Amino acid sequence: MRNHHDVLVVGTGPAGTQVALGLAAGGFAGSIGLVGAEPELPYERPPLSKGYLTGDCGEDALLTRPATFWSDSPVDLRLGAAVTSVNPAAHRVRTAENKVMSYGSLVWAAGCRPRRLEVAGAELDGVLALRSWQDAKNLRESLGRADRVAVIGGGYIGLEVAAAATKLGARVTVVEAQERLLARVAGHTVAEYVAQRHVAAGVRLKVGTGVTEILGDGSSVVGVRLSSGEIVDADIVVVGVGVVPNVEPLAAAGATCRNGVVVDEGCRTDLPDVLAAGDCAVLGDPGSSANGLRIESIQNASAHAKMVVATLMGHPRPARETPWFWSNQYDLKLKTAGLTVQYDNVVLRGEPDSGQFAVVYLRGDVVVAVDAMNSARDFAHGKALVGVNVRGLQDMVADTAVPLKLVLSSAHEGGA
Amino acid sequence: MPTVTFVSADGDRRILEAREGETLMSVAVRNGVPGIEGECGGELSCGTCHVHVAEDWSDRLKPASDDETDMLEVVDSPSARSRLCCQIRASSAVDGLVLEVPA
Numbered sequence: 001m002r003n004h005h006d007v008l009v010v011g012t013g014p015a016g017t018q019v020a021l022g023l024a025a026g027g028f029a030g031s032i033g034l035v036g037a038e039p040e041l042p043y044e045r046p047p048l049s050k051g052y053l054t055g056d057c058g059e060d061a062l063l064t065r066p067a068t069f070w071s072d073s074p075v076d077l078r079l080g081a082a083v084t085s086v087n088p089a090a091h092r093v094r095t096a097e098n099k100v101m102s103y104g105s106l107v108w109a110a111g112c113r114p115r116r117l118e119v120a121g122a123e124l125d126g127v128l129a130l131r132s133w134q135d136a137k138n139l140r141e142s143l144g145r146a147d148r149v150a151v152i153g154g155g156y157i158g159l160e161v162a163a164a165a166t167k168l169g170a171r172v173t174v175v176e177a178q179e180r181l182l183a184r185v186a187g188h189t190v191a192e193y194v195a196q197r198h199v200a201a202g203v204r205l206k207v208g209t210g211v212t213e214i215l216g217d218g219s220s221v222v223g224v225r226l227s228s229g230e231i232v233d234a235d236i237v238v239v240g241v242g243v244v245p246n247v248e249p250l251a252a253a254g255a256t257c258r259n260g261v262v263v264d265e266g267c268r269t270d271l272p273d274v275l276a277a278g279d280c281a282v283l284g285d286p287g288s289s290a291n292g293l294r295i296e297s298i299q300n301a302s303a304h305a306k307m308v309v310a311t312l313m314g315h316p317r318p319a320r321e322t323p324w325f326w327s328n329q330y331d332l333k334l335k336t337a338g339l340t341v342q343y344d345n346v347v348l349r350g351e352p353d354s355g356q357f358a359v360v361y362l363r364g365d366v367v368v369a370v371d372a373m374n375s376a377r378d379f380a381h382g383k384a385l386v387g388v389n390v391r392g393l394q395d396m397v398a399d400t401a402v403p404l405k406l407v408l409s410s411a412h413e414g415g416a
Numbered sequence: 417m418p419t420v421t422f423v424s425a426d427g428d429r430r431i432l433e434a435r436e437g438e439t440l441m442s443v444a445v446r447n448g449v450p451g452i453e454g455e456c457g458g459e460l461s462c463g464t465c466h467v468h469v470a471e472d473w474s475d476r477l478k479p480a481s482d483d484e485t486d487m488l489e490v491v492d493s494p495s496a497r498s499r500l501c502c503q504i505r506a507s508s509a510v511d512g513l514v515l516e517v518p519a
Contacts, residue, residue: 025448025450044457046457046459047457065446066446069446069448298455298456298457299455299456299462302453302455324461324462326456326459326461328459335461375486376460376461376482376483376484376486376487377486377489379461380463380486380487380489380490381489381490383490384490405489405490
């Protein structure tokens with residue numbers, strides 16, 4: 001790899017990779033470097049907690065681009081090199097191997113790392129996290145040998161792992177500290193439906209319960225002690241309790257960081273010539289509904305990447321996108337449009353017992369989010385409804401005989 | 417290996433070899449076909465792999481599922497020949513298929 005690039009992108013996850021690909025495809029006139037700590041070529045993360053674990057999805061499906069693409073590409077790619085410090089004044093970064101690279105502009109897309117559980121026994125063999133391809137390989141191999149699996153954390157990752165492990169024949173217990181599953185990202189109706197689906201599949205759920213210790217036999221895990229005192233036997237423990245942004249080098253260089261590195265609407269940090277994108281970045285833009293929230297999603301990484309490319313190439317800023325998310329567990333497909341935060345009213349659309357329903361979250365009369373359970377239509381239409389004032393139309397929102405698309409056109413006609 | 421042609425709005429034609437069983441979205445993305453993003457990786461969540469199937473091919477493909485039809489309602493410039501190419505898999509049945517990428 002060369003030592004200087006006009007744009008140096010740090011991080012080969014979706015955000016960093018999409019920045020490099022976007023610059024190249026956009027005909028960026030300067031040199032583009034893409035450096036990542038992981039040894040693998042850029043790859044897709046969503047399958048790691050779904051089809052890759054169950055064996056439905058193979059290794060070759062994971063690569064974002066084949067190897068031949070990178071060798072033919074103007075992007076100068078370097079793998080297995082962790083950037084550990086940044087000197088913004090000198091426009092230089094240093095790697096763990098003490099290699100120095102200089103840049104015209106730096107794009108920090110270093111993502112996050114799994115949060116560690118701070119309890120005794122967290123270092124035992126058989127206590128696993130899931131973030132990287134290597135983590136997924138280890139987990140897949142362990143699942144092949146494990147009879148009993150304890151999953152700590154009832155968020156998307158924990159629940160997708162629970163579903164995959166159950167499919168592979170393991171007996172799974174999910175332990176969640178909050179009073180319901182998916183507490184950060186979904187309301188009660190969705191959480192209840194998801195919980196019922198897991199229980200029906202044979203998963204034991206322990207909500208409102210913490211973990212006080214991971215128990216071992218020599219160096220290997222044998223179980224988990226809950227805050228209730230109960231012991232859950234386990235051959236492996238998967239910890240899915242959130243992630244921590246990899247922004248320490250930027251913070252050390254003086255960037256404003258608040259649960260992630262703060263960026264403006266153009267994805268610039270407050271360090272000169274340093275931008276950031278993806279899971280590690282948090283928007284500081286009072287005009288956005290996402291202000292102050294660090295969003296962890298593929299859509300957010302892609303949107304940031306497009307913004308970074310526009311900023312670097314002096315192109316018009318892309319329009320703000322509605323955030324959206326998805327999770328697949330068993331045969332359940334949950335798709336969410338918008339952010340389920342700061343809502344004061346919810347409208348249920350459809351019967352959860354039917355296996356297909358949607359929940360529309362409102363702040364006053366404005367739709368802030370839509371959770372669509374097994375309904376591509378309500379997701380597709382609901383996405384357009386986020387941010388729309390539906391005063392006087394709540395009956396239509398609740399009525400499954402009325403497509404949400406019609407609510408949208410009614411809202412616009414009413415001048416609401 | 418089946419061959420599939422992607423035609424851009426400006427008339428540019430990319431004739432690509434697809435691997436058996438691969439989605440046509442994946443063929444497009446790994447060959448850098450402009451306008452096909454596949455942002456959600458084939459999850460029927462984003463509509464960024466939207467194509468128009470050439471006239472003489474429309475009824476030779478397996479019909480769209482209900483979910484795909486629902487997503488197609490909200491793509492830009494939908495037509496009667498619209499498909500999401502993450503839902504079309506490569507096989508000998510699609511050899512010679514021509515797909516137009518909307519502007």
